[in-house]
Amino acid sequence: MFIAVFDIGGTSIKYGVLNEEGTILMDKAFPAEAHLGGEVLIQNVIAKSKELQQEWALAGIAISSAGQIDNKTGVVVHATDNIPGYTGVRIKQRVEEATGLSVTVENDVNCTALGEYWKGAATDAENFLCITIGTGIGGAIFTDGRLYVGARFSAGEIGHINLYPDGKPCTCGDHGCLEQYASSSALQEMIKETFGYTINLREFFDRLRTGDPKGMAVYNKWIDNLTTGLKSIVHTLNPELIVIGGGISAQGDFLLDPIKESLSEKIMPNYQVNLDVRIAQHANQANLLGAAKHFIDQKGG
Ligand SMILES: [Zn+2]
Incomplete structure (x- = not known):
């Protein structure tokens, strides 16, 4: 099973592909351009998701994000002005509609904790x-x-x-x-x-x-x-x-x-x-691991 993972921060968006054992098969990053706002940011995530979908037989997409995140509905409950207009963005719904894949979203620090609990x-x-x-x-x-x-x-x-x-x-x-x-x-x-x-x-x-x-x-x-x-x-x-x-x-x-x-x-x-x-232990990669763990837990392994 391959899971695409994203870590949305104010500076950069890290992304990659993991398997269900938590092995990171590839990971890269691109600038978040957060000042352009939440809408541009989510469009960039969708575009990258579609690229990954072409290359990998993905079971789903797991997202770690800055801001306070409803980890069931995948909605940004609150975000600071670091990413203008990010509050209220329906990340899960938007990415699911665009890709047809199941998507989970969790707050980035919660993902750090999940990643360190799983593998660190x-x-x-x-x-x-x-x-x-x-x-x-x-x-x-x-x-x-x-x-x-x-x-x-x-x-x-x-x-x-x-x-x-x-x-x-x-x-x-x-x-x-x-x-x-x-x-x-x-x-x-x-x-x-x-x-x-x-x-x-x-x-x-x-x-x-x-x-x-x-x-x-x-x-x-x-x-x-x-x-x-x-x-x-x-x-x-x-x-x-x-x-x-x-x-x-x-x-x-x-x-x-x-x-x-x-x-x-x-x-x-x-x-x-x-x-x-x-x-x-995982520095930059803990959030990717944690997002995948959250996905696996929500989707029942
Ligand atoms: Zn304060």
Whole structure:
């Protein structure tokens, strides 16, 4: 069985073909052109789906997407202005009508969690939290081996945990949210505020590895922000595992070790007993895997 998979983000649209064992047979990407809006984006996905349909005997199409997604009807419940006009787009219906194939759609961070649960860092966990750190901070919650999506498919928006009530304005309309202080973009802002100029994150981490004290102070403050947010979630959900994804997770133990250390100082002892923190294993491909897993689960294998 071949499944076409898409991962719709604000910057690029990754796509590929998987089999039911989760082997990625091919994967590529094209620019999302998100500024052109949700309608252009969905037309691009449909055009690429038709191309794949010519080359592969597809059983269906599995889509991972930015935004809050009704994972049954495949409708975008809410999307930010990163993709104008994306809210309300009936992804599943549109792609099904255009291709005649069955289509499933799930939120991208939920797909990261599903992908890591199926084939990655969380294969041995039933109660875990997956967070993705990038421009913002996304979250997905697994309880008893199942994704928890909430009453309106919007659970796990941990980027909007409040850290500083009178803090920086946030995209959600409130102030002082975690993602304004602990995302990759927030780290970049803190670096600029401290050094007076921009340093890209790869160069910044190179500096830290050579022992830059000024940089280290910025990094420690950023870690402290992140673990203050994580502390609230650990005490709410009592997870056995936190999986960390997003571009910054490429830093591996250099990210993981200070998070573990800082978090263990903040949470009550009982919560530490069965708590592990790991880096996501599949980086860019977790969402493709997770979308396929969602498809297989919905279509009964
Ligand atoms: Zn917010």
